[in-house]
Each structure stands twice: as structure tokens, then as C-alpha cells.
Amino acid sequence: MSPNSWICLHPSNATQTTLSLDNRGLAYGDGFFTTMGVIDGQILWLDYHQQRLVSHATALQLQLDSQLLLAMLKTHAKQLQQGVLKLIVMRAEQEVRGYGYTPNIGGSACEIWLKSSPMAITTAQSLPLANNQIIPLQPAASAICLSSQIACLPPPLAGLKSLNRLDNVLASGELNAIKAQAIEANTWQDNIKPSIAEGLLRDMSGQWVEGTMSNVFYQLVEASVAKSSNRPHSLNNSSSNYLTQGQWYTPSMAQSGVAGVMRQVIIDTLSTSENPVIIRSLQDEDLPHLSQLFFCNALRGIMPMSSLRLLSGEVMGFEAS
Numbered sequence: 244m245s246p247n248s249w250i251c252l253h254p255s256n257a258t259q260t261t262l263s264l265d266n267r268g269l270a271y272g273d274g275f276f277t278t279m280g281v282i283d284g285q286i287l288w289l290d291y292h293q294q295r296l297v298s299h300a301t302a303l304q305l306q307l308d309s310q311l312l313l314a315m316l317k318t319h320a321k322q323l324q325q326g327v328l329k330l331i332v333m334r335a336e337q338e339v340r341g342y343g344y345t346p347n348i349g350g351s352a353c354e355i356w357l358k359s360s361p362m363a364i365t366t367a368q369s370l371p372l373a374n375n376q377i378i379p380l381q382p383a384a385s386a387i388c389l390s391s392q393i394a395c396l397p398p399p400l401a402g403l404k405s406l407n408r409l410d411n412v413l414a415s416g417e418l419n420a421i422k423a424q425a426i427e428a429n430t431w432q433d434n435i436k437p438s439i440a441e442g443l444l445r446d447m448s449g450q451w452v453e454g455t456m457s458n459v460f461y462q463l464v465e466a467s468v469a470k471s472s473n474r475p476h477s478l479n480n481s482s483s484n485y486l487t488q489g490q491w492y493t494p495s496m497a498q499s500g501v502a503g504v505m506r507q508v509i510i511d512t513l514s515t516s517e518n519p520v521i522i523r524s525l526q527d528e529d530l531p532h533l534s535q536l537f538f539c540n541a542l543r544g545i546m547p548m549s550s551l552r553l554l555s556g557e558v559m560g561f562e563a564s
Contacts, residue, residue, distance in 0.1 A: 246361050252315055253355040254335070266354065267334045271342060272407035274333030274354075275299040277504075280542045281328060284321040288376075288541055289313070291504040295404065296332070302399035305334060306350035319359055326361040327542065331406070370484060370545065372512055378505070379544025380485060384440030386536065387552040389455070391417045395447045395498045402496035404503075411444075415455045418442040440546055441538045446499035451525040453494070454538040457546065458506035460493045461525060462535035485545065487516055489535065492523040504541040535561050 249262075267273035277295050280287040293309055300307035319328060335352040337344045344351055369377040391414035395401075422439050441454040453459055486509065493510070496502040510520045536548040551559045 246359060249356050249358045251354065252312070252357050253353060262356075263336065265336050267336065267344075268331065268354070268406050272405060273303075273344075274305075274331060274406045275303065275404050276329065276331045276406060277404060278542060279316070279320075279328045279330070281320045281323050281326050284324050286316060286320045286328065288504050288508060289317075291507055291541075294507075295504065299403055299405075300332065300350065300353075302403060303334070303405075304347075304350045305332065305353050306347070307332065307353055312355065316357075319357060323359050323361060325363065326359065329358045329360070331356045333406070370486060378486075378508065378512075381440075381543055381546045383547045383549040384438060385550045385552070386441045386443055386454075386538070386548045387418070387421060387439055388451075388530070388554045389414055389417050389421075389442040389444055390554065391442075391444060393444050393446050393452060393499050398497075401498050402500065402502035404501045411455055414442060414444050418455055440548070443551065448498070449527070450494065450499075451527075451530070452496075452500040457538035457540040457543075458493065458500070458503045459525070459536065459538050460491045460506075460509065460520070461529075461533055461537075462489045462491060463529065464532045464534045485547070486513060487518070490518045490521065491535075492521050492525070494525050495522050503539070505539040505544065509539060509545075530559065531557075533559055533561070 262269065264270075275295075277292055277299075279289075279292055286292065293313055296307060296309045296312065299305075300309070316328060316330070333354045333356075334344060335354045337351070339345055368380040370380050371377050391410070393410040393414065418439070418441075421442075425439070441457060443451055443459065444453055444455060446452045451459070491509075491513065493506060494500065496506075513520050530551070530553055533551065536551055538546045538548070547561075549561055551561075553559065
């Protein structure tokens with residue numbers, strides 16, 4: 244497989260490199276995708292990516308042999324050694340005109356495409372887990388609240404990493420424009436660095452849900468925690484592990500956002516700890532009470548934030564844990 248080229252794993256013999264304009268993924272966003280990091284020929288968080296394949300295929304009523312697909316992905320990972328595999332799964336072309344498709348008890352046939360991209364996956368630090376795996380920990384950076392909003396979706400679409408990502412496209416465009424303006428104008432305050440790592444996004448109901456390319460976790464000062472309807476946990480200062488210091492919250496993916504692989508890894512990792520992650524909405528009134536904030540995704544791991552600029556222009560600074 245040539246680097247940075249697309250091949251069709253199914254239904255072809257992995258030699259097809261052209262896409263029909265009648266493809267339903269292109270025409271309607273009828274499908275989903277997942278992006279997998281590869282180190283030393285091994286796919287990172289493989290079990291979680293398999294869960295995504297199965298859950299997304301079920302939600303979209305697609306016929307997918309996850310075991311066969313995983314075997315092919317492992318082969319490509321060994322060939323790649325280090326880099327990124329991007330997988331796109333789409334409903335195969337239908338004879339039905341328009342949006343509709345022919346119902347099938349076993350689900351619709353799939354068209355599956357894979358792109359292999361060699362690249363270095365580096366990190367300054369890593370957080371060790373109990374199962375001998377590690378989560379990359381990136382250097383602290385800055386974040387900003389964006390005016391762009393993401394869609395609220397009905398079940399079973401909410402939380403899916405579907406091909407319908409125009410809201411994230413526009414939000415990423417807003418973030419890139421802010422970065423460019425900040426660097427050009429050189430108007431940043433001393434406590435804000437021009438290299439903004441991520442933007443915080445609201446959904447259409449006004450709740451802050453995720454980043455442009457990541458999920459978000461946060462901590463609150465004690466006064467704000469007391470207002471929560473969830474039972475607060477005591478702070479745990481006995482560990483040097485970034486994840487186990489204090490009570491982390493993350494917004495629900497029940498009506499918007501993408502339920503990311505790394506988000507679930509972190510939730511599962513802390514599920515047996517003194518302070519399991521609490522699913523809790525993040526509202527405007529919570530932002531002045533944030534004490535810690537990080538974004539995460541399956542490729543970059545955990546991205547701690549040193550500050551967050553609100554829509555008002557106020558900057559919230561976070562002390563290093």
C-alpha cells in the first residue's frame with residue numbers, strides 16, 4: 244500500500260483507488276470513520292476502535308464483519324509500523340433513488356476505504372495505566388471558547404463519528420482564523436501564548452460539549468462542585484498521576500458531540516479509582532469556576548490547558564497539577 248493513498252478494502256480486492264460520484268458517503272455523508280494511531284506495528288487502543296466499528300455499524304444498520312476487518316487493519320499496521328490509519332465505512336450504492344435505502348435484516352452492504360499515513364507520533368510525557376498501556380501527555384497549551392456551535396442530534400446519531408462533520412469543519416475554520424489573527428496582530432497578553440491548541444464548542448442548546456477535534460474533561464473549584472446535583476468526591480493529592488489528582492467531569496454525548504476513543508479510555512481507567520469520572524454538563528456559569536481543563540483524542544492523548552479565553556475576552560488561568 245502506497246503511503247498517503249486510499250484503497251478500497253471491501254468489496255474490491257484492495258486495488259481500487261477511485262471513488263464513484265454516486266457514493267453515498269460523498270452524496271449524503273452516509274457512513275462513519277475512525278482514525279487509529281500505529282506504533283511499532285500495533286494499533287493503539289484496538290479494542291476501543293473495534294467497539295466503535297461494531298456500535299456505529301449497528302446504529303447505521305450496516306453489515307460489517309468487524310473481525311475480518313480488524314485482521315486486515317492489523318496487517319496494514321504491521322506494514323506501516325508507525326503512523327496513522329484512517330478508515331471510512333460507507334453504505335454501498337443502492338438502487339433506491341434519493342436518500343432512502345433498501346432495508347435488510349442483516350444491514351446494508353458496506354464500502355470500506357483505508358488510508359495509511361506514515362508519521363512520527365511523539366509526546367513529551369506519558370501517563371502509565373494499570374494494564375501496561377500509556378496515554379500520551381502533551382505540553383500545556385491554551386484554549387479559547389468559539390462562537391461556532393455543533394448540532395444537537397437524535398438517537399442513534401448523537402455521539403457517532405459520522406461523515407457529517409460540517410459543524411466541526413466550520414468551527415475548525417474559526418479556530419484557525421483566530422490563530423492567524425493572533426499571530427499577525429501580536430496582541431496576546433503575557434499569560435496567553437499564540438499557539439492555541441484547541442477551541443471549546445457549544446451545541447445548539449448552549450451547553451459546552453467538546454473541542455473541534457477532541458473531547459473535553461474539566462475540574463471545578465470546590466464552591467462550584469457543591470452546586471452540582473452529582474455527589475462530589477474528595478480531592479486525591481496522594482498520586483503524581485495527572486488523571487488521579489482531583490475530580491474530573493466530562494459532558495454527556497447523549498445529544499451532541501463525538502464519543503471519542505480516548506474519552507472512553509479515560510472514563511474506564513478512572514472507573515475503579517477514588518474519583519470516577521462524572522458525566523456532567525458544562526454550562527456558561529461553570530466557566531469562571533474551572534480549576535483544570537484538558538482535551539483528548541486517540542492520536543494526541545491528553546492535552547492539558549494552561550488557560551481558557553472566554554467569549555467575553557476574560558482569560559481563565561489554570562495552575563499546573
